[in-house]
Amino acid sequence: MSTARWRAPGAPAWLRTSLGSTVARRLFLDRAVDFWLGEVDPAWSLTERRARVVSVTRETRDATTFTLDPGARWPGNRAGQYATVDVEVDGARVRRCYSLASGPGERTVAITVKRVAGGRASNFMHDHLRPGAVVGLGDPRGDFVLPAALPARILLLSGGSGITPVMSMLRDLAARDALRDVAFVHCARTRDDVIFRAELEALAARHEGLTLTLSHDDEGGPLDAARLTALVPDAFEHDTFLCGPEGMMATFEAAWTRAGASRRLRRERFGAPRAVPAGVAPTTVTLRLSRSDRSHVTDAPGTLLEQLERAGERPAFGCRMGICNTCRCTRRAGAVVDTVTGVVSREPDEEIRLCTSVALTDVDLAL
Numbered sequence: 001m002s003t004a005r006w007r008a009p010g011a012p013a014w015l016r017t018s019l020g021s022t023v024a025r026r027l028f029l030d031r032a033v034d035f036w037l038g039e040v041d042p043a044w045s046l047t048e049r050r051a052r053v054v055s056v057t058r059e060t061r062d063a064t065t066f067t068l069d070p071g072a073r074w075p076g077n078r079a080g081q082y083a084t085v086d087v088e089v090d091g092a093r094v095r096r097c098y099s100l101a102s103g104p105g106e107r108t109v110a111i112t113v114k115r116v117a118g119g120r121a122s123n124f125m126h127d128h129l130r131p132g133a134v135v136g137l138g139d140p141r142g143d144f145v146l147p148a149a150l151p152a153r154i155l156l157l158s159g160g161s162g163i164t165p166v167m168s169m170l171r172d173l174a175a176r177d178a179l180r181d182v183a184f185v186h187c188a189r190t191r192d193d194v195i196f197r198a199e200l201e202a203l204a205a206r207h208e209g210l211t212l213t214l215s216h217d218d219e220g221g222p223l224d225a226a227r228l229t230a231l232v233p234d235a236f237e238h239d240t241f242l243c244g245p246e247g248m249m250a251t252f253e254a255a256w257t258r259a260g261a262s263r264r265l266r267r268e269r270f271g272a273p274r275a276v277p278a279g280v281a282p283t284t285v286t287l288r289l290s291r292s293d294r295s296h297v298t299d300a301p302g303t304l305l306e307q308l309e310r311a312g313e314r315p316a317f318g319c320r321m322g323i324c325n326t327c328r329c330t331r332r333a334g335a336v337v338d339t340v341t342g343v344v345s346r347e348p349d350e351e352i353r354l355c356t357s358v359a360l361t362d363v364d365l366a367l
């Protein structure tokens with residue numbers, strides 16, 4: 001977490017001025033100021049952005065929208081971007097990434113969270129986050145966004161909770177009165193599992209330029225490329241924005257590649273596809289955790305994060321795909337390959353990401 005930047009979204013006006021900030025800094029260390037601000041109001045902080053939950057809306061049996069007030073210092077986001085959200089679960093801070101489902105330019109931002117079986121953050125949020133609660137909120141990030149010059153034909157293609165970033169794009173296009181040639185195709189297990197269904201149907205009824213297709217797995221199986229091109233005959237000629245579960249992503253990535261249309265396909269993933277090079281990683285490695293003085297011998301393949309979790313460790317992580325850096329740590333010795341970049345790290349004391357690194361030798365980590 002950054003410690004030097006002044007961010008007190010909900011703090012009194014005098015504290016947000018540069019004189020107020022300087023005086024506060026002269027009197028206290030940032031963290032001490034933070035402590036006392038937090039005692040007065042949990043949403044006030046010098047060292048991080050905190051957002052207050054203003055409403056909680058149940059969307060489906062396992063998806064809930066949390067509308068957050070990010071305060072005056074929110075830099076604004078583009079439709080399709082995500083942010084990290086920090087919650088405290090059993091006394092430990094847990095950070096996860098969530099796409100901002102709201103349209104850009106609103107005073108509040110909304111995230112829609114699907115409950116994941118056994119998941120720490122999603123279950124905590126569903127069970128405990130109520131209006132008035134305060135969460136940590138990172139800056140908006142990501143390049144899964146509508147281009148500044150809008151494409152002539154747009155296909156928004158999503159599955160399950162992957163609807164969130166494309167819903168933000170749809171809301172943005174509607175607010176800009178730019179729903180001219182937009183196909184929105186969303187897949188869900190059943191009709192009742194369609195997140196934002198009423199709003200989607202209302203938008204489609206209001207805008208001639210929006211064609212809405214809702215595909216339910218229980219009425220004909222998961223959508224495949226043949227059925228998609230029957231629904232949207234010139235699908236490959238649309239600038240397409242895809243976000244959904246891994247199987248769906250793989251199906252449509254392959255279809256766009258076969259059609260020679262990959263450059264028209266933009267994707268957002270909520271998890272990383274594994275690309276551990278076959279035969280590269282040894283079958284048995286020892287992971288030494290030098291700070292806690294523990295060692296684990298592991299013979300099941302996977303990233304360092306997965307191997308540590310299987311060994312009973314609980315290292316901090318956020319995105320599990322190498323974008324949020326929550327699981328970054330120092331590799332003191334040994335060699336690892338980063339499965340996203342392909343870079344091999346073997347010099348002593350290099351920073352690595354546990355969620356994307358695979359051990360090539362025994363490894364010593366500063367954990």
Ligand SMILES: Cc1cc2nc3c(=O)[nH]c(=O)nc-3n(C[C@H](O)[C@H](O)[C@H](O)COP(=O)(O)OP(=O)(O)OC[C@H]3O[C@@H](n4cnc5c(N)ncnc54)[C@H](O)[C@@H]3O)c2cc1C
Binds near residue numbers: 098115122123161
């Ligand atoms: C860019 C981006 C945008 C995203 N946007 C959204 C969004 O809009 N909506 C949304 O719902 N999600 C979104 N996600 C996914 C989200 O970040 C979380 O991954 C998701 O909410 C699950 O988090 P969790 O803490 O509940 O589950 P985790 O605690 O991370 O658990 C995930 C799974 O791993 C298993 N697991 C956990 N710990 C262990 C362990 N020690 N050993 C073995 N298995 C374990 C759990 O049982 C569970 O099945 C997004 C992700 C990214 C990267």
